Structures are given as C-alpha cells and as structure tokens.
Amino acid sequence: MEYEAVIGMEVHVQMNTRSKVFCGCSTNFHAPPNTNVCPVCLGMPGAMPVLNREMVTKSTMAGLALNCTISRWSKQDRKNYFYPDQAKNYQISQYDLPLCHDGNLEIEVNGVKKDIGITRAHMEEDTARNTHTIGGGQSGVDFNRAGMPLLEIVTEPDITSSDEAFAYLTSLKQILAYLNVSDCNMEEGSLRAEANISVRPKGQKEFGTKTEVKNVASFSGTAKAIEYEIKRQIKVLNDGGEIIQETRGWDADKNRTFSQRQKESAHDYRYFPEPDLVPVVMDDAWEQSLKDSLPELPAARRARLEDSTGLSPYDVQVLTATKAMADYFETVMDQGADAKQAANWIMGDLQKLLSAADQDIMDAKVSAVDLADLLALIEDGTISGKIAKEVLEAMFETGDAPKKIVEDKGLVQITDTGAIDAVVEEILANNPTQVEQYKGGNEKVIGFFVGQVMKATQGKANPKIVNEALRAALNA
C-alpha cells in the first residue's frame, strides 16, 4: 500500500511587546524568576485583565502579512484545565472568533511554489514555566512567563512532507522577523512549532488519525521528527495496527518520537467567553493604518530585487535573508555600486568576517556607505581587488573609512607605467630561465612573472598594466 502524509502546523509566537498581554508586567526574558508578576498574571481571584493594545496591533500586522482576514469583532475565551503552570485554572485564549483567519503563506521547495492555508491566528496568554531541575526533589514554577503575549498560528492540513514543513517554518519566521513583531528566538522559546501528522492510503479522501509532535528545539529537528513519524505510522498500519491520537515528544539523541499523553479534545476544555474582557472591534481605518505600516515583505522584496538587479534567485535569497541584510545591500547599491560587485563583497568577504566574529550585519563597523566607497576605489583603479580585501579587514576592525586606510597604509595602486616597466625589467633580468621558457612557447610562465612583480610591489601594481608591460618586454 502506498501512503501519503498530511501535516498541519501550529506555531506559538511570542510577540515582542514590552508588557504582558493582560497586565503591565515586563516581558523581559532575563529577569530573575517570579519578579515580573502581579495579581493578574498570578491569577489572584478578582484581578481584572486588560488587553494590551500593542498585542492587537502586532498580531494584526502578522495576520495581514499572512493574507488573513482580520475579524471586525473578536473576543477572548477561557480554556479550562488544571495544571500547576496556570494559577487561574484556565488560560485566556480565543476559541471560535479569532482575530485573524483564512490566510495563506507561499512556500517554495526545490523551485516549486505552493500555498499553505492559514486557518487562523489567535491571541492567547502563555503559561508559567515549570522547572524540575532546582534540586532537593522539588519543582519550581516561574510565573514570569505567565501572561506573556502569544499569537498561535494554525495552518490547514496542506503540508505533505518534512521539506514543506521546514520551508513553511523558515518563511514564517522570516516574515515575522521582517515585521519585527517577535524576536523569533527559539532558544528563549519565543517561537515554538508543533506538527500534526497523519498518513493515509494514496487517493483516499478521509484523513487518518493524527499525532502531534511537541517540544522540538529547532526547525531541522521538527523536520526530522516529521520524517520519523511518517515512517512510524506507515509501519504501524502495514503491521495491521492502529494510530492512537496522542501527543508525542522528540528525542533528539535517539532521533525518534515517543508517546507523551493521549490528547484531550476541545470539549474537555469547556471553553466559554471570558467575561472580564471586552471584545476587540477592528474598524476599517485601524486595519488600513496597520496595512500601511507593513514593510515590504520578503517575497515581494525578492521579486523586486531579482528584477532590478539581474542577480540569481539564490543570491537574492541570501541577500534578503534578513531585513537588515537587504537594507544594507540596497544602501550599497543606492551609493552607485554595481549590484554583482556589491553582492559578491557582502556575501563573500564581509560575510566571512561577520561569521568569524560571530557578528550580525547590524552590528558591523563597516557601514554600507563605507563599503560602497571601497567598491568605488576598486572601480576607479585606486586599489586592486586584492588590496581591497586587506582594506576591508581593516575597516571591519576599526570602522575607519576606506580612503583613510588606503592613505594611512600607503596602499594606492601603482599605475605609473614607467615605475612598473622598471620593475618588470629587473624581474626579467633576474629570471633568464623562465624568459627562455616563455620564448620557447610556454605562455604559462607569464603567471610566474606577474606574481614576481606583485611581490616586488607589495601587491600594489595594477595587474592589467603589469600584464601589458610583461608581454611587451618579453615579445620585444
């Protein structure tokens, strides 16, 4: 029997508001445990929540970027359950009327584009964090995380492979980062992905029973967990077994999923409308002003840059990986630099320096304008490409302008033909064997001579003039 996989993703994104979703407590991740707390997020009876307006703003921006319809009227609901991470014994979430719904996100796998439907994106509060590593047989609860602002983004079961799931997560994260609505920091848990996975015989309409894989630390881990789960489910079915609807964890060391708990269904939560909060009413003017505030999104930016620069899709993808990188690249071009040159230097030498220093382009001492000036110095023949690498390293270290470095270090290219001719003459006189080889028809020794001249001039001679001078002298 041939099977196909059906996958839907649920992603919890912590929005980067300064205060929590229903109280004024700070969202600072690094605060000591239980210091960012108040009666509201500690769930004291009678404490009254108030919805953070910035949360609505940022969630709406995310919804718009995912082509969602923004509800004109949405509300909060109580999701009831007992667990020590939730002092109120309910989580405030959105049930039947989410803020955003019916959107889509375009992904690309191996050059093939596909729309993944976004079912909904709803606002909710995070729960406290339980830790079992404090020692003494005790567990700790940190309420700093309780009430953190989350947007839960749920897809249609449109995903059919681990590659598509990976592409979806990567491009979702990129969009959220472009919007600056979340730090998207997976280590700090500000982006958490859950995959719902089922398989069915190819051609069958009905979905199979799904399992949900949670608590995976990375996108590549999620992709691996999906692959494992598809294989596991097919094997269970082929062996005549049945898939149990359950939540499974991912063991990254053993590369396998394991059963965690049977899943509750929605009616177990006894959802009902949150009576302490007013509904969110979004009008056309508010939505329009948020639409107007959206930056150019990654897909649009890629298309525009491919068009206007003629660079390869791959280059453009690298250059637009982050908004900061794309802004940098475009600033270099705005200064008049050639697109291909700018791309090569940013993706090559500059990226190498950044990686070695574990730095982001935003923090680089080399400004986009200075990099453009460096490229201009190559273009007008003041320095060679080789010397420019050395200048860039100095710029990266000191933040000095390229002109200053070139002057301070005396790196101006030698273009004086008289001076180059003199060096050429000397080199030829000192290497009669190689001169004979050249005259005997071995054109390749020209490379040796060029190297010698460059060495003698500390790399400062203009390579084009050196080549011409050498050929002229050797052929004379």
Ligand code: ADP
């Ligand atoms: P639950 O109530 O268990 O959370 P939902 O119906 O809300 O289930 O769906 C959660 C996610 O699972 C969504 O992304 C949805 O597209 C996906 N999903 C639903 N049914 C299946 C299925 N049979 N196989 C794979 N994914 C599914």
Ligand code: MG
């Ligand atoms: Mg679920």
Ligand code: ZN
């Ligand atoms: Zn609080």
